[in-house]
Structure formats: structure tokens, C-alpha cells
Amino acid sequence: MTVSGGETALFWVLAPLMTLAALGLIFVRRAVHAAICVMFVMVGMAILYVAQEASFLGVVQVVVYTGAVMMLFLFVLMLVGIDAADSLTETIRGQRWLGVLLGLGLAAVLLGVISAATFPPAVGLAEANAVTNPVALARVLLADYVLAMEVVGVLLVTAALAGLVLTHRRRISPKVTQRDLARERVAALPQGRTLTPLPAPGVYAQNNAMDTPALGPDGAPLEHSVPRVLRIRGQARSATAVLAAEESLVARELADAGLLTADADADDDGARADGARDAHQGEER
Amino acid sequence: MELTNYLGLAAVLFAVGAATVLLRRNAIVVFMGVELMLNATNLAFVTFARIHGDVTGQVLAFFVMVVAAAEVVVGLAIIVMIFRARRSASVDDVNLLQS
Numbered sequence: 001m002t003v004s005g006g007e008t009a010l011f012w013v014l015a016p017l018m019t020l021a022a023l024g025l026i027f028v029r030r031a032v033h034a035a036i037c038v039m040f041v042m043v044g045m046a047i048l049y050v051a052q053e054a055s056f057l058g059v060v061q062v063v064v065y066t067g068a069v070m071m072l073f074l075f076v077l078m079l080v081g082i083d084a085a086d087s088l089t090e091t092i093r094g095q096r097w098l099g100v101l102l103g104l105g106l107a108a109v110l111l112g113v114i115s116a117a118t119f120p121p122a123v124g125l126a127e128a129n130a131v132t133n134p135v136a137l138a139r140v141l142l143a144d145y146v147l148a149m150e151v152v153g154v155l156l157v158t159a160a161l162a163g164l165v166l167t168h169r170r171r172i173s174p175k176v177t178q179r180d181l182a183r184e185r186v187a188a189l190p191q192g193r194t195l196t197p198l199p200a201p202g203v204y205a206q207n208n209a210m211d212t213p214a215l216g217p218d219g220a221p222l223e224h225s226v227p228r229v230l231r232i233r234g235q236a237r238s239a240t241a242v243l244a245a246e247e248s249l250v251a252r253e254l255a256d257a258g259l260l261t262a263d264a265d266a267d268d269d270g271a272r273a274d275g276a277r278d279a280h281q282g283e284e285r
Numbered sequence: 286m287e288l289t290n291y292l293g294l295a296a297v298l299f300a301v302g303a304a305t306v307l308l309r310r311n312a313i314v315v316f317m318g319v320e321l322m323l324n325a326t327n328l329a330f331v332t333f334a335r336i337h338g339d340v341t342g343q344v345l346a347f348f349v350m351v352v353a354a355a356e357v358v359v360g361l362a363i364i365v366m367i368f369r370a371r372r373s374a375s376v377d378d379v380n381l382l383q384s
Contacts, residue, residue, distance in 0.1 A: 008286040015294045022301040022321060031313050038317045041298070045324050052291065054331045054343050057350075061327075064350050069320065069357050076361045077313060080374045091377045096308060103304025110296035114289055122288050123338025136340045137347070145344055152351050159355035166362035169369075 001124030007051050018044040035073050042066045053125040056134045199225040202239060211235050212242050291332040299325035310375045312364050316357070323353045 017040070024037035042065040049058035128136050141149060185195055199222050202214040211230050213221040221239040223231070230236050298321060305318030327346040334342025368374050 003286045003288065011286060011290060011294075015290070018294070019297055019301070022298050025305045025314065025317060025321060026301065026308055031311050034314045034317055038321060041321065042324060045328060048291070048294075048328065049331055052331050052335050054334070054346075057327075057331060057343055057346055060347065060350060064354055065320075065324070069354060072357055072361055073313065073317065076365060079365060080313065080368050091380075099304055099307035102307055103300050106303050107297055107300030110300060111293060114292045114296055119289060119336055122336045125335055125338060125340065128338055128340050133340070133343075137343055140340055140344045141347070144341070145348075148348065152348060155355050156351065159358045163358040163362045166359070166366055 001122045001126070010047070010051055014044045014047060031077055032074075035070060035077065038073075039066055039070050042070065053129055054133065056137050201225045201227070202242075209242075212237050213239050215239055288332055288336055292329055295325045295328040295332065298322075298328070310377050312367070312374045312376050313361075315376060316360055316364070319360075320353065320357070323349055 021037040021040040021044070025034050028034050028037060042061060046058045046061035046066070049055070049061055125133075125136075130136075131139075185193065189195065199214045199216075201210050202212045202221075202225070211226060213223055213236065214225040216222050223236070226236045302318045302321030302325060305321065306315050309315050309318065327349050330342045330346040330349070332342075334340055334346075364374060367379060371378055
């Protein structure tokens with residue numbers, strides 16, 4: 001069996017990239033970036049599986065590893081806090097150099113074994129895959145490894161249960177329901193709490209009006225309709241000032257459109273002055 | 286190209302995964318290193334299946350994947366539990382048994 005030129009090219013393109021991404025796992029500071037690196041390695045691995053006549057495993061690799069396992073990793077990263085960067089203080093002295101040394105040693109030993117061993121001439125899977133790869137796999141899996149598959153099924157169920165049990169949190173305090181909240185509100189009525197939500201601040205045409213109070217049914221401004229932060233900062237405005245400014249603006253626009261009668265022209269100058277003052281106020285704000 | 290090149294890649298990836306486990310402190314990254322090692326062995330399995338012309342290697346790689354999925358569920362659940370108890374995902378902080 002000979003390896004095609006296309007596969008050779010694929011290997012020499014993918015292998016260095018995958019090795020780089022794997023090294024990123026060691027050198028990258030943030031856990032999320034490490035997760036991205038691992039995802040790249042896993043997708044590259046899936047491509048290599050397909051190239052190596054293991055199309056079923058290639059698909060399973062994408063679905064199980066990049067689809068499920070790495071997503072689970074990302075979920076836990078979000079849960080644990082995405083900014084959690086590694087501390088660089090060593091608790092065991094010389095651990096870093098020892099780790100580098102052991103990693104390099106392991107690589108040297110494994111590569112040495114592979115280069116020293118003599119492998120039989122490659123057979124290739126063309127014959128075994130004659131009935132398509134999934135069927136060939138299924139025949140081995142469901143004939144020779146039936147017991148192992150059943151045991152693995154039990155293992156998966158156990159793992160799912162373990163995940164549920166381990167992350168289960170027992171409730172310490174009784175659950176607060178909608179009913180309890182409503183009862184609490186009614187009980188707080190004598191202390192001056194209102195049942196309804198607070199009135200929204202007034203909205204007038206001229207300004208965005210978070211800072212102007214709404215008017216009550218009696219026409220009096222409701223101070224507590226302005227957000228508390230604005231009130232404390234002293235940025236709340238009175239409703240009458242806004243209303244006066246608006247009236248003057250309407251009068252000016254009518255005058256500009258030539259809709260005012262002659263006797264109203266006398267007021268025109270005043271309205272213009274109001275408008276100018278209003279514009280000035282706007283700039284100040 | 287020889288098929289042993291794939292084995293070389295698998296060996297390099299395995300060593301990098303092992304180094305990650307030894308060097309990193311964040312429990313989640315350490316876990317990713319373990320995953321990388323499992324993936325490297327899978328690549329070796331698939332390559333051996335091709336060398337010998339027998340899909341049993343692929344079946345074994347399939348089993349490794351399933352067991353890895355189960356392991357990830359339990360491992361991440363443990364990490365989440367430790368994080369809840371100690372507000373940290375660093376493997377150095379879990380030294381309660383140290384005198």
C-alpha cells in the first residue's frame with residue numbers, strides 16, 4: 001500500500017499546525033485560548049482520520065470531541081470565570097524545568113521507540129473497508145466487542161448520573177415564591193411601600209426626560225418618579241420649566257411658519273427670547 | 286511518506302499533553318492536556334489499524350472516545366464542585382491533605 005501524494009501534502013500541512021496549536025496549550029495564558037487551540041487540534045485530527053480511511057471515526061471525532069466535549073469545557077470555563085489566568089508562583093521548586101525535561105524526555109523516548117521498531121509493510125484498509133467503513137466497524141464492534149459495548153453503555157449512564165449528583169446543590173433556605181413576595185409587599189404597606197411599581201419619569205418632546213418628574217393626576221410633579229441617582233446628584237429638573245420651554249418652542253415654530261395673527265406678533269419677540277434661552281439651556285446641559 | 290509519520294505526530298502530541306499536565310496550574314487546562322493525550326493515542330490506534338489492515342484499532346479508538354466523554358463529565362463536575370467550595374480552579378489550591 002502506498003500513501004498518495006495528496007495525503008502526504010495534507011499531513012505535512014496539518015501536522016506542524018496541529019503541533020503548534022498543541023504547544024499553544026502550554027504557552028497560552030488564558031484558558032479560553034487554550035480551549036480554542038485544543039479545538040483546532042481535534043478538528044485537524046478528524047481530517048487526519050478521514051484521510052486514514054476512518055471516515056466514521058472522523059465524523060465521531062467532530063461530533064463528540066469538538067461538538068460535545070469542548071463545548072462542555074467552554075461551559076465550565078464560563079461557570080468558573082473566564083478571566084481565571086494561571087498564577088505563576090511555583091509551589092514545588094523547579095517544577096517548571098522538571099516538567100519541561102520530563103515532557104522532552106517522553107517525546108524522545110516515544111519517538112525513539114517508533115523509529116527503532118520495525119513495522120510490517122502497511123496493508124491499508126481498502127479490503128477491510130470494502131463494505132464501507134461504518135459497516136466494517138459495526139461488524140467488529142457488535143461481534144467481538146459486544147460485552148465491552150454494553151459495559152461502556154453502563155459507564156455512560158453512570159457518568160451522567162455522577163455528573164448530576166456531583167453538581168447537585170441542596171437547598172438550605174426555603175424557596176421564595178411569587179406568593180411570598182406578594183405577601184411581603186402587602187405586609188410592608190404600613191411602612192410606606194407602594195404595591196404598584198414607581199411612576200415612570202415624565203417624557204416631554206424636548207428632552208429625553210429621565211431627569212424630569214412625571215405629573216400626577218392633580219398636576220403636581222411626582223418627585224420619586226425621577227431615578228434616585230439623578231435626584232441625589234441634583235440633576236433632576238422641575239416639570240414646569242420643561243413645560244414652559246416647550247410652549248415657547250411651539251410658539252416660535254408657529255411664528256416661523258407664518259401662522260400667527262398680527263396681534264400675536266407682539267409676543268413673538270418674547271417667544272424668540274424664550275427660544276434662545278431654551279437653546280442656551282440645552283447647550284449648558 | 287511512511288505511515289510511521291502519523292505515529293511520530295501522535296507521540297509529539299502525547300508528549301505535549303503530558304507536559305501540559307505537568308506544567309499548567311489551571312485544572313481545566315490540565316484536563317485539556319489529558320484530552321490531548323487521549324486524542325494522540327486515538328491517532329496511533331487509527332494508524333495501527335491502517336498498517337495492519339484491520340478495523341479493530343478503529344473500534345478501540347471509538348471506545349477511547351466514549352470513555353473520554355464519560356471521564357470529561359465526571360472530571361468537570363468535580364472541578365465545578367471544587368470551584369464552588371474554594372472559589373478557585375487552580376490545582377495548587379487543593380492541598381488540604383498537606384500537613
